Every structure is written in structure tokens, then in C-alpha cells.
Amino acid sequence: MADVGISSIAGYLPRLRLSKNSIAQANAWLAPNLVGKGKGTRAMANWDEDSVTMSVEAIRRILGENDDRSHVDSLFFASTTMPFSDRLNSGIIRAALTLEEETECIDIGSTLKSGTSALIQALDKVKSGNSNYSIVSVADKRKARAASPQELDFGDASVALSVDSDNLIAKYINSSSLSIDFIDHFRQPGEEFDYNWEERWIRDEGFLKIVPKAINDLFNKTDIDGSKIDHFIIPSVFPRVDQMIAKKCGIDPDKVVNNMALTVGNSGSAHALLMLASVLETAKPGEKILVCSFGNGSDALLFETTDNIKSYKPFQTIESLIESGIEENNYLKYLTFNDLIKWEKGMRGEQDRKTALTTLYRHNDAIMGLVGGKCSKTGTIQYPASPISVSPNSPDLNTQEPYKFAEKKAKILSWSADYLSFSINPPNHYGVVDFEGGGRIMIDFTDIEKGEIDSGMEVKMVFRVKIVDDIRGFTRYFWKAIPV
Numbered sequence: 001m002a003d004v005g006i007s008s009i010a011g012y013l014p015r016l017r018l019s020k021n022s023i024a025q026a027n028a029w030l031a032p033n034l035v036g037k038g039k040g041t042r043a044m045a046n047w048d049e050d051s052v053t054m055s056v057e058a059i060r061r062i063l064g065e066n067d068d069r070s071h072v073d074s075l076f077f078a079s080t081t082m083p084f085s086d087r088l089n090s091g092i093i094r095a096a097l098t099l100e101e102e103t104e105c106i107d108i109g110s111t112l113k114s115g116t117s118a119l120i121q122a123l124d125k126v127k128s129g130n131s132n133y134s135i136v137s138v139a140d141k142r143k144a145r146a147a148s149p150q151e152l153d154f155g156d157a158s159v160a161l162s163v164d165s166d167n168l169i170a171k172y173i174n175s176s177s178l179s180i181d182f183i184d185h186f187r188q189p190g191e192e193f194d195y196n197w198e199e200r201w202i203r204d205e206g207f208l209k210i211v212p213k214a215i216n217d218l219f220n221k222t223d224i225d226g227s228k229i230d231h232f233i234i235p236s237v238f239p240r241v242d243q244m245i246a247k248k249c250g251i252d253p254d255k256v257v258n259n260m261a262l263t264v265g266n267s268g269s270a271h272a273l274l275m276l277a278s279v280l281e282t283a284k285p286g287e288k289i290l291v292c293s294f295g296n297g298s299d300a301l302l303f304e305t306t307d308n309i310k311s312y313k314p315f316q317t318i319e320s321l322i323e324s325g326i327e328e329n330n331y332l333k334y335l336t337f338n339d340l341i342k343w344e345k346g347m348r349g350e351q352d353r354k355t356a357l358t359t360l361y362r363h364n365d366a367i368m369g370l371v372g373g374k375c376s377k378t379g380t381i382q383y384p385a386s387p388i389s390v391s392p393n394s395p396d397l398n399t400q401e402p403y404k405f406a407e408k409k410a411k412i413l414s415w416s417a418d419y420l421s422f423s424i425n426p427p428n429h430y431g432v433v434d435f436e437g438g439g440r441i442m443i444d445f446t447d448i449e450k451g452e453i454d455s456g457m458e459v460k461m462v463f464r465v466k467i468v469d470d471i472r473g474f475t476r477y478f479w480k481a482i483p484v
Contacts, residue, residue, distance in 0.1 A: 010061035017041035040262030054158035061315035074134035078118035095368035112295030140268030155265020176218035214298035226250030230287035373400030381438035
């Protein structure tokens with residue numbers, strides 16, 4: 001039987017890094033105990049990012065610019081912060097990536113080990129022959145109450161992996177899973193924030209008993225011991241817990257992987273695999289990597305790097321993602337972006353944002369996948385596609401073939417910074433972009449501040465939240481442009 005495992009992996013971090021000191025100082029009058037945690041930064045999503053949009057970006061870094069994505073037959077999306085409770089979130093991701101309609105899409109949630117659980121499901125699916133190429137995407141954008149420890153501990157991020165049996169960089173050896181109703185935190189439907197239990201109980205009765213049991217079960221299955229582990233991954237917000245677990249399982253504490261607490265924060269269900277992405281960027285052939293997660297039980301997965309790891313070049317390393325972040329010291333911006341304070345939106349923010357679901361369905365490729373048209377007779381490219389070609393001297397009927405814009409290079413033709421129209425992050429930047437090879441679109445710009453934009457600037461497309469219909473609880477997505 002052919003080996004299965006990971007053939008590529010990519011992480012995504014939002015542009016902004018919120019200073020933890022800004023959080024601690026803003027709340028010092030109320031919660032002086034947080035001042036000691038005010039070191040480093042945490043990844044902070046823009047207002048128009050959520051678990052779905054971050055996952056789309058991570059997966060794009062695996063699939064590249066190739067328009068043909070028919071080889072993807074399964075898509076697993078794991079998160080504890082899915083935008084929709086009753087809509088196929090992975091289906092939104094499929095549409096944005098223009099994957100085939102036959103792609104099996106599966107949502108996995110409800111626990112912080114959902115990311116590793118999704119990976120185990122994908123590995124088993126490929127191993128059984130029911131999939132040739134599966135993608136696992138994991139993301140979280142968790143909210144926390146102001147002046148809570150979680151506000152400083154959390155971070156927003158996503159990671160994606162391709163699972164198949166060709167060109168593996170990490171071979172899957174085996175896994176072990178425990179499902180235990182140990183409640184360290186919980187969140188009922190309709191609640192924004194977790195209710196958290198006492199930290200010492202979680203550490204001593206949870207992490208230090210449940211995780212070692214899963215690891216030892218895995219060691220028994222594979223007939224290896226802790227001394228053979230080269231990299232040990234276990235996300236935890238509690239200091240030195242990873243070292244304690246390593247010692248209990250006979251793993252060299254020096255093999256514990258840095259959890260990025262001071263640069264990214266804990267990204268929930270995505271964090272174990274985000275740490276794995278970081279490890280694989282510098283790993284050598286033949287190294288054994290133990291990946292563990294904790295949440296209503298524990299998952300433990302064992303991988304071994306292959307010779308392909310020597311030539312593996314990720315789209316962007318986790319280290320470079322961290323280094324390229326922009327520090328944000330405006331704590332109120334974080335609260336506003338996450339809808340954690342009531343603020344005056346003005347009359348221009350009061351319009352009804354009802355989405356015509358029939359129109360969304362009929363034009364799904366154009367809206368979700370940014371698919372336009374190319375005239376088969378003249379080669380004229382346009383967005384949106386229409387029955388009539390916009391070719392100046394040949395307005396032919398029904399000559400349009402689908403043309404994908406999302407991965408095409410573009411430059412800003414004209415732009416505006418508008419303080420009059422409603423924006424959560426004013427000014428509202430929008431303008432016209434010209435695509436390399438043809439085509440022109442009026443589009444919003446995001447991930448920029450005033451003065452950071454100009455005509456002629458190279459931009460790329462990103463999938464983001466366009467509008468949130470607060471009355472009906474519907475999130476509308478579309479594509480925007482960001483500077484390269």
C-alpha cells in the first residue's frame with residue numbers, strides 16, 4: 001500500500017499584530033493582573049476577515065495560480081468559529097476557489113482539536129482510496145471579553161494542507177484519538193464568548209493527564225518511544241505545560257516546538273497545524289514529528305519527513321509571515337473590528353443590506369469565484385460575463401467562455417479615499433484595477449491605510465467579507481484588492 005501524508009502546507013496570518021501591551025494598559029485600571037501578560041503581539045484579523053476568508057487565502061497558497069483545480073476531490077474545513085451554523089461553510093470556500101461542484105465538502109467543528117481531527121479524516125480517506133487529493137483547511141477568529149486573559153492569549157490565523165500519496169514531504173505513520181467530555185471551556189449557540197473554567201484544574205486534570213494518555217496510546221501502536229521524537233507540538237496557553245507533558249512521555253524537552261505565544265497568540269483549532277507548518281519549513285529528512293491537540297479529549301499524530309523536504313519551498317514561511325506583520329497599538333480599533341463596542345455608524349451605516357439569494361445563486365461563479373468572460377471570437381476579456389461581448393467592433397452574442405480573475409496580476413488604474421460613504425475602517429478605499437492580459441473591475445481595496453495607495457501600484461485579489469446584514473445575520477462575500 002502506498003504511503004499517504006502531507007504534500008504541501010501553508011499558513012496565513014492577517015496583516016495586523018495587536019500589541020498586547022496596548023490591551024494590558026487600556027485595562028490596567030480594571031484588571032492590573034493582566035499587565036504581566038502584556039508582552040509581544042497577537043495576530044489580529046481585519047474587520048472583513050473571518051475563518052472562511054482566512055482559509056481561502058491559506059488554500060490559495062497551496063493550489064497556486066493554476067486555473068485547473070479538478071484534482072481536488074475532498075475539502076475538509078475545521079473551525080470553532082464558523083460564520084454560519086446552518087450553511088455549508090466549506091461550500092463557500094469551494095465556490096471562492098472555483099473547485100469542481102463534485103468536490104466533497106465537509107465541516108468539522110465544536111472542539112479545539114477539530115483541526116487535527118479533520119486531518120486524520122483526510123488521511124484515512126486518502127489511505128482507503130476514497131480520495132486521491134484532499135485539502136484540509138483550519139482557521140479560527142475567536143472573540144474574548146474585554147479585560148480577560150483570553151483577549152491577550154488568542155490570535156487569528158489559518159493553515160491549509162494537501163493530503164495525498166505523491167511527492168510527500170511528511171509521511172503519515174499513525175494516530176491516536178481520545179474523546180473525553182472534559183470541559184475546560186464552552187460556548188452555547190448564540191453566545192459570543194467562551195465560559196472558561198479554573199486554569200489549574202485544566203492544566204493538572206486536563207492537559208497533564210489526557211494528552212500523555214493519547215501519546216502513549218500512539219507510542220504503543222507504532223512501537224516507538226519518546227526518545228525517537230525530533231519535534232513535539234502541543235499548543236497551550238499555560239506556561240511550561242508542553243515541557244511537563246514532554247517529560248511525562250519521555251520526550252526530550254528541547255524537542256518542544258515554540259508555540260508562537262509572543263508573536264501570533266493561540267489560534268485555536270488551527271494552532272497545532274500552524275506550528276507543524278513552521279516545523280516543516282526547516283525540518284530535515286527522516287525526522288519524526290509528533291503533533292498533538294487538546295479539546296474534549298486529545299489527538300496525537302505521528303509523521304516522518306521524507307527526502308522531498310530538502311527541496312520543499314512554501315509559498316511564504318511562517319517566519320516571514322510573522323516578520324511582515326504591522327504592529328497595531330490602537331486597542332479601540334481591535335474592539336471596533338470585532339464588534340465588541342457599540343459605536344455610532346451614522347445615517348449612511350443604516351441602509352438595509354439584504355442579500356438577494358436568488359441573484360447570488362444565479363451568478364455564484366461571478367460573485368464568489370470572480371469568474372468573468374472571454375470572447376471566443378475576439379479574445380476580449382470582461383467582468384462580469386454577459387451574453388453580449390464588449391469587443392468594440394464585434395459585439396457578438398453568446399461567445400463568452402469562463403475566465404477566472406482571482407489569480408491574475410493587476411494594477412491600480414484609479415482610486416479614491418472616501419470619508420463620506422460608510423466604512424468600518426475609514427476612509428473607504430475603492431477604485432478601478434486593470435488586469436494583466438485584459439479585463440477591468442471597479443473594486444474595494446483593503447489592508448491599507450491612508451497614504452499607502454497610488455495609481456500604478458501592483459495589487460492582488462483577496463476573498464473578503466463585503467457586507468454583513470445585521471438584521472438577518474447574513475455575511476456577504478466578494479473579492480477585494482490589496483497591495484502586493
